[in-house]
Amino acid sequence: MPSIASRSLTLSYQRQVIIDELDMQLPKGKISVLIGSNGCGKSTLLKSFARLLKPTHGSVILDGVDIHQKSTAAVARELAILPQMPSAPEGISVRQLVSLGRYPYQSWMQQWSVEDEAMVKQALAQTGLEILADRPVDALSGGQRQRAWIAMTLAQDTGIVLLDEPTTFLDLAHQIEVLDLLRDLNRRENKTIIMVLHDLNLACRYADHMVAVHERTAFAQGRPEEVLTESLVKTVFDLNCRIIPDPFFGTPMCIPFGRDVPQ
Amino acid sequence: MDKLMTVRCGGFSRRINLSTLLRLVLALALTLLVILCSLSLGKVNLSPLAVLRILFSSADPSLTFIVEQLRFPRIFLAALVGAALSVSGLILQSIIRNPLASPDLLGITSGASAAAVLYLSFFSVALGQQFLPVAAMLGAGLATLAIYLLAWKQGASPLRLVLIGVGVSAMLTACTTFILVFSPLTTTLSAYVWLTGSVYGASWPEPLALGGWLLGICPLLVLLARQVMVQQLDDSLAQGIGVRVQWLRAGLLLVSVALAGAAIAWGGAIAFVGLIAPHIAKRLIGPGFGGQAAMAALIGATLVMLADLAGRTLFLPLDLPAGIFVAVLGTPFFLYLLIKQRH
Numbered sequence: 001m002p003s004i005a006s007r008s009l010t011l012s013y014q015r016q017v018i019i020d021e022l023d024m025q026l027p028k029g030k031i032s033v034l035i036g037s038n039g040c041g042k043s044t045l046l047k048s049f050a051r052l053l054k055p056t057h058g059s060v061i062l063d064g065v066d067i068h069q070k071s072t073a074a075v076a077r078e079l080a081i082l083p084q085m086p087s088a089p090e091g092i093s094v095r096q097l098v099s100l101g102r103y104p105y106q107s108w109m110q111q112w113s114v115e116d117e118a119m120v121k122q123a124l125a126q127t128g129l130e131i132l133a134d135r136p137v138d139a140l141s142g143g144q145r146q147r148a149w150i151a152m153t154l155a156q157d158t159g160i161v162l163l164d165e166p167t168t169f170l171d172l173a174h175q176i177e178v179l180d181l182l183r184d185l186n187r188r189e190n191k192t193i194i195m196v197l198h199d200l201n202l203a204c205r206y207a208d209h210m211v212a213v214h215e216r217t218a219f220a221q222g223r224p225e226e227v228l229t230e231s232l233v234k235t236v237f238d239l240n241c242r243i244i245p246d247p248f249f250g251t252p253m254c255i256p257f258g259r260d261v262p263q
Numbered sequence: 264m265d266k267l268m269t270v271r272c273g274g275f276s277r278r279i280n281l282s283t284l285l286r287l288v289l290a291l292a293l294t295l296l297v298i299l300c301s302l303s304l305g306k307v308n309l310s311p312l313a314v315l316r317i318l319f320s321s322a323d324p325s326l327t328f329i330v331e332q333l334r335f336p337r338i339f340l341a342a343l344v345g346a347a348l349s350v351s352g353l354i355l356q357s358i359i360r361n362p363l364a365s366p367d368l369l370g371i372t373s374g375a376s377a378a379a380v381l382y383l384s385f386f387s388v389a390l391g392q393q394f395l396p397v398a399a400m401l402g403a404g405l406a407t408l409a410i411y412l413l414a415w416k417q418g419a420s421p422l423r424l425v426l427i428g429v430g431v432s433a434m435l436t437a438c439t440t441f442i443l444v445f446s447p448l449t450t451t452l453s454a455y456v457w458l459t460g461s462v463y464g465a466s467w468p469e470p471l472a473l474g475g476w477l478l479g480i481c482p483l484l485v486l487l488a489r490q491v492m493v494q495q496l497d498d499s500l501a502q503g504i505g506v507r508v509q510w511l512r513a514g515l516l517l518v519s520v521a522l523a524g525a526a527i528a529w530g531g532a533i534a535f536v537g538l539i540a541p542h543i544a545k546r547l548i549g550p551g552f553g554g555q556a557a558m559a560a561l562i563g564a565t566l567v568m569l570a571d572l573a574g575r576t577l578f579l580p581l582d583l584p585a586g587i588f589v590a591v592l593g594t595p596f597f598l599y600l601l602i603k604q605r606h
Contacts, residue, residue, distance in 0.1 A: 015546060040354065047499065050499070050502075050503055051502075052499050052502055052503070071507065072502060072505050073505035075504070075505070076503060076504050076505030080501070080502075080503060080504075081499065081503040082500075082503075083497055083499045083500055084501075086496065086497050086500050087360075087496070087497055088495075088496070089495035089496065089550055090362075090382065090495075090545070090550070091358075091545070091549060091550050092322050092550045093550070094548070096550055096551075099278075100493055100496070100504060101504060103493055103504045103505055104504055104505035105504065106489070107487060108486060109275050109276075110274060110276050110365060111270070111276055111277050111278070111489060112269055112276045112277055112278040113271070113276050114271070114276075116276075117269070152504075193368050204302075
C-alpha cells in the first residue's frame with residue numbers, strides 16, 4: 001500500500017504563498033481529515049497531493065518517489081481524487097461514469113477487460129448502486145450522485161483516495177451516509193482516505209488523524225482528541241467554543257458561540 | 264434500456280452497445296436513400312431505378328453524364344462537407360463543455376471566411392480560383408491558433424477558449440464585411456455565394472480531394488475516440504484518472520479545425536450544420552464518442568445533401584446555395600426531438 005508525504009512543500013498561486021515549507025506524513029490505511037478556515041489552503045494542499053498542482057518548491061512523495069517524476073497514468077493507478085462538485089458528461093449513466101474510473105488501466109486495444117468488468121461491478125455493489133446503474137447521473141439525488149462519484153474512484157482501484165469536501169450540499173442524513181461509506185471502505189479495503197471536511201464534529205467522529213491547516217502550514221496534527229482544543233479553534237477559526245466529549249461517541253464535540261456567552 | 268455486448272479476443276476488448284449499432288444502420292440506410300433521391304431529382308427527373316441502371320450498367324450517355332459527372336460529385340461533396348462539419352462540432356462541444364460550441368462560434372468559420380474573401384478580392388485574378396481552399400484552410404488554422412494562444416493562461420481553459428473565440432470571430436467577421444464593401448461587385452457576388460456555402464458546380468477532383476484529406480484524419484479520430492468522453496469531466500477529475508488534459512485538448516482542437524477547415528474550404532461557410540447535427544446525433548444516441556461521431560457524420564451528410572437538393576430543385580431554374588436551406592431543414596427536426604424528449 002502506497003504512503004503519501006510532503007517534503008518542504010511550498011505551494012503558491014502567482015506570487016502568493018499558500019503553503020510554506022511543509023513536512024508532513026499521512027498515516028497509511030487510516031482516515032485523515034484536513035480542517036481549517038476558508039481559504040487556508042487545505043484544498044490546495046489536497047490538489048498538490050493528487051499532482052494537480054506543481055509545487056514552487058519541495059515535493060509530494062508518493063510511495064517513496066516524487067509524484068512529479070511519475071506519469072499522470074501511473075499516479076492515477078495509485079491515487080484517486082474526487083474534487084468538489086464534479087460535473088458529469090451530459091446524459092451519462094451511472095455504470096458508464098463508474099467505468100470511466102478504469103481509464104488508467106485501459107488502452108486503445110483493451111477497453112473492457114474481464115478485470116474492468118469485475119471492478120466496476122464491485123464498485124457498484126460497494127456503494128449500493130446496482131439497481132441505479134442504468135439511470136442517468138443527472139437523475140440521481142445529491143446523496144446518490146455523490147455515491148456514484150465515490151464508486152468511480154473505487155473502480156480506479158487505488159490505495160489512496162482523496163476527497164475535497166465530499167459532504168458539501170448534502171443534507172445531514174446523506175452526509176452521514178457518505179461518511180459511513182468511506183469509513184467502511186477504509187476498514188474493509190484498508191484504503192488510505194484523505195479528505196477535507198468543514199463540519200468539525202463529524203470530522204472528529206470519522207477521523208483517525210486530523211490536520212489543522214493554518215498560517216501556511218500544518219498548524220496541529222494528531223488524533224482528533226489531541227488536535228481539537230478550545231484554543232486551537234480560537235486560533236485557527238477565530239471562534240469561541242466549548243469542547244466537550246460527544247455523549248454518544250466520546251469524540252470531541254465543538255459547541256461554538258459568538259457574542260452571546262452563556263452564563 | 265441499452266443492450267450491451269462485450270467483445271473480447273486476446274488483447275482486444277470492447278463493450279458494444281447494440282441499440283446504438285442498430286440506430287446507426289438505420290441512419291446509414293436513410294443516408295443512402297437520400298443519395299439515391301438526390302441523384303434522381305433535378306432539372307431532369309429520373310426514377311431511382313433508372314439511376315441504379317445508369318450507375319451499375321450502361322445507359323444513355325447524356326443521362327449518364329448528368330448523373331455521374333454533374334450530380335454525383337456535387338452530392339458526394341455535400342455529404343463530406345456535412346459530415347466533417349458535424350463531427351467537428353461534436354468534438355468542439357465536448358472540449359468546450361458547452362452545447363453552443365460549433366465551428367461557427369469558435370472562429371474557425373470566420374477565420375476561413377476572412378481569408379477566402381481576402382483571396383477572392385486580391386489574389387483570385389492573378390492566381391485563379393484553385394487556391395481558394397488553401398487560403399480558407401490557412402485562415403481557419405491561423406484563427407484557431409490565435410484563439411488558442413490568447414486563451415492560454417497556465418493551460419487553455421474551456422471558458423477562456425469560448426470567450427476569446429467569440430471575440431476573435433466577431434473581429435474577423437467585421438474584417439470580412441470591410442473587405443467586401445470595398446470590393447468590385449463581381450467579387451462581392453462570388454464571395455457572398457461562398458459565405459453562404461454552396462457545392463454548386465462541383466466536379467470529381469473536389470470531393471476526392473476533400474475525401475482524401477478526411478480519410479487521413481480518420482485514424483486520429485479513432486485513436487482519440489476513447490479520450491473524448493473523459494475530456495468532458497472536470498479538468499482535475501480527468502487528470503485524476505490519468506488523462507493528460509492539456510495535450511488532449513490541443514490535439515482534439517487540431518482535429519476539429521482540420522475537419523471543419525477542410526469542409527469550409529471546399530464547401531464554403533455553411534453555417535449551423537456544426538451546431539445542429541451533433542445535437543440531433545446526441546439526442547438519438549447515448550453518451551460515447553464513437554457512436555455519436557458516426558451518427559453525427561451521417562446526420563450532417565444527410566442534412567447538407569437535402570439542403571442542396573432543395574436549393575437546386577425547389578426554385579428551378581435558379582440554383583440556390585445549400586447553406587440557405589440547412590437551418591430551414593435542420594431546425595424543425597431538432598425542435599421536434601427536443602419537444603418529444605420533454606414528455
